[in-house]
Amino acid sequence: MSNRVTIKSIAQDLGISHMTVSRALSNHPKVREDTRKAVLQRAQELGYVKNAAATAMRGDKTPIIGLLLPNLVNEFYARFANSFSMCLEAKRLQLIIHLTNDDINRERQSILKLHEIQANAVVMVPTPGILEDERKYLRDLRVIQFIRKRELQTPSVAVVIDDAAAIGQAVQHLASQGHCQIAYIGGKTSLSSGDSRLSAFITGMQGVGLSPDTNTIITEMPSFSMGYQSAQVLIDNGHVTAMICGGFEISNGALNALLERGMHLPGDISFIGYGDPSYYQWISGGISTIQIPVDDLAKKTADLLGQAPANNQQHTAQQQITAALVTRQSSGAIAL
Amino acid sequence: MSNRVTIKSIAQDLGISHMTVSRALSNHPKVREDTRKAVLQRAQELGYVKNAAATAMRGDKTPIIGLLLPNLVNEFYARFANSFSMCLEAKRLQLIIHLTNDDINRERQSILKLHEIQANAVVMVPTPGILEDERKYLRDLRVIQFIRKRELQTPSVAVVIDDAAAIGQAVQHLASQGHCQIAYIGGKTSLSSGDSRLSAFITGMQGVGLSPDTNTIITEMPSFSMGYQSAQVLIDNGHVTAMICGGFEISNGALNALLERGMHLPGDISFIGYGDPSYYQWISGGISTIQIPVDDLAKKTADLLGQAPANNQQHTAQQQITAALVTRQSSGAIAL
DNA sequence: GTGAAAGCGCTAACAG
DNA sequence: CTGTTAGCGCTTTCAC
Numbered sequence: 001m002s003n004r005v006t007i008k009s010i011a012q013d014l015g016i017s018h019m020t021v022s023r024a025l026s027n028h029p030k031v032r033e034d035t036r037k038a039v040l041q042r043a044q045e046l047g048y049v050k051n052a053a054a055t056a057m058r059g060d061k062t063p064i065i066g067l068l069l070p071n072l073v074n075e076f077y078a079r080f081a082n083s084f085s086m087c088l089e090a091k092r093l094q095l096i097i098h099l100t101n102d103d104i105n106r107e108r109q110s111i112l113k114l115h116e117i118q119a120n121a122v123v124m125v126p127t128p129g130i131l132e133d134e135r136k137y138l139r140d141l142r143v144i145q146f147i148r149k150r151e152l153q154t155p156s157v158a159v160v161i162d163d164a165a166a167i168g169q170a171v172q173h174l175a176s177q178g179h180c181q182i183a184y185i186g187g188k189t190s191l192s193s194g195d196s197r198l199s200a201f202i203t204g205m206q207g208v209g210l211s212p213d214t215n216t217i218i219t220e221m222p223s224f225s226m227g228y229q230s231a232q233v234l235i236d237n238g239h240v241t242a243m244i245c246g247g248f249e250i251s252n253g254a255l256n257a258l259l260e261r262g263m264h265l266p267g268d269i270s271f272i273g274y275g276d277p278s279y280y281q282w283i284s285g286g287i288s289t290i291q292i293p294v295d296d297l298a299k300k301t302a303d304l305l306g307q308a309p310a311n312n313q314q315h316t317a318q319q320q321i322t323a324a325l326v327t328r329q330s331s332g333a334i335a336l
Numbered sequence: 337m338s339n340r341v342t343i344k345s346i347a348q349d350l351g352i353s354h355m356t357v358s359r360a361l362s363n364h365p366k367v368r369e370d371t372r373k374a375v376l377q378r379a380q381e382l383g384y385v386k387n388a389a390a391t392a393m394r395g396d397k398t399p400i401i402g403l404l405l406p407n408l409v410n411e412f413y414a415r416f417a418n419s420f421s422m423c424l425e426a427k428r429l430q431l432i433i434h435l436t437n438d439d440i441n442r443e444r445q446s447i448l449k450l451h452e453i454q455a456n457a458v459v460m461v462p463t464p465g466i467l468e469d470e471r472k473y474l475r476d477l478r479v480i481q482f483i484r485k486r487e488l489q490t491p492s493v494a495v496v497i498d499d500a501a502a503i504g505q506a507v508q509h510l511a512s513q514g515h516c517q518i519a520y521i522g523g524k525t526s527l528s529s530g531d532s533r534l535s536a537f538i539t540g541m542q543g544v545g546l547s548p549d550t551n552t553i554i555t556e557m558p559s560f561s562m563g564y565q566s567a568q569v570l571i572d573n574g575h576v577t578a579m580i581c582g583g584f585e586i587s588n589g590a591l592n593a594l595l596e597r598g599m600h601l602p603g604d605i606s607f608i609g610y611g612d613p614s615y616y617q618w619i620s621g622g623i624s625t626i627q628i629p630v631d632d633l634a635k636k637t638a639d640l641l642g643q644a645p646a647n648n649q650q651h652t653a654q655q656q657i658t659a660a661l662v663t664r665q666s667s668g669a670i671a672l
Numbered sequence: 673g674t675g676a677a678a679g680c681g682c683t684a685a686c687a688g
Numbered sequence: 689c690t691g692t693t694a695g696c697g698c699t700t701t702c703a704c
Contacts, residue, residue, distance in 0.1 A: 675704080676704100678699105678702105685693090686691105687692075
């Protein structure tokens, strides 16, 4: 269309070969200084920008990193994207975000798209489910999983949260205040994260001499509305005095249900959430929660991008980020 | 590197010309049915994905839309990105997000990057400031501004918020409860948004017979910390009974300052924020605020992408989104 | 219906 | 130090 400035047009303009221009622009040593200067100046004047497509076509890596998230509405994901984007910028990489809504078909579509533009790598929260033809789509695409981890046929790295200790502490903390009816809402156990968090909860309960009650443990596809509904069910069934959430969306959903009913925390029920959105400190005098250091997570993830995927690494190598329990008002003792 | 599947490799595999493969894959009419079927199946089997770089190099538009936001930490921007991403997906476009942190140099860098990859268009919250060589960087790039509007030398469309009425109502609402010391914190007036919101505030004050007090009006580069500090200054100076914020970040910052001091809203001071993060309803019995329909904003913005940039349009055409005042507890009457 | 050639912008490899 | 050639994957144009 409009006459883009290319190395050829600059070359013609200067009456030299386009190769010389190319070399000058890419700091090749074998260019006479004045030639280089002339080229650089003319390029500057004309507003030359290198065509990434041409570079990509030669097989070079694209400066694009794909990020697949369930959504950006949850503050945890938004903060991750924010931090991650900053890390990438330092590495001169560009971030493409696709929202999966935890739907595997959308995940598939997104990966296909990223493939088309030859994304350098994809960082993803894997959606629940299995893709038959996944291997085909993931080929030639570096994959970093985070939060959750799915078995892939492609070698991949995972950055996961080590929250077992924090969840155990949450149970202990509640038990020490006299709670013995502690409910748990978490992701379905077919998710790696759902599985490990539930285990941590159960282990924690047993550790303080409480027997986990299957009636007050709910694990389903994690989402805001799942948390919302589960919390209502638990309350309606009565006799639950405390509640621990094992998921970002779940936590917000459950909290919403409680607040919407005008419940007082911890007056009516003790609550420990998951993730630490900025506003948890301002609600109900402070919401206790399991806090994930999102900036660390982003940084560690970004650092993995720098490394070449070692062939001798585990089929699925893991990085851990440690979560911590933050206690505020919402997890106090219940009124009798 | 690894053997990507291309039309040529498929062609060779099938013993036909790559042109036939190309035609078959792009639904060209002049291909024998069985040929097409064979090609389609083989492509399917091998996991062929079209190379976007090759397409782009031929001058076709890239399916990439750039989005330049100050950050993703503010829930408003995160929600916009979320909605916008969903709209784009429906149009089979991909979203690249760059965070500017309201720094014009980062904006410049981002646009350059988007240029390199031949982004189809860029949607941006323009940062404060002016770029001398902006024209050069924006050439060949469709621009949609939103929230704020900068005069560009390139024709561009803007989607802005019509919040004058809502701000006027906010003043009225406070005045009707007996407030006469109403402070205002907003963006600097060199920003189009800062300018228009301040005007609306002043007009509103005059409308209810109050004279705006320059000591209780603060306009600066908008940010969380600016809102945070400004609120503290206003409180320390005393005699302010109500506060209106004119910006997303400012609102959160100011609110944080108030809550951190343990102030009661509206007991100690009446407060009306800007934007409506999900949690405003849960804090202090509900934070009154000026609400912007973010989904509408995203949708309207995405719709603009479909339209070819009409040449006969205004140099900077405008779309308006109307804001509304939402009153909750925080804007009640002050205790005397 | 199908194929061969050319060219988008760039750089590696080989001439000078 | 500089220039020429070739080819990345694709589609448009022109043959057959």
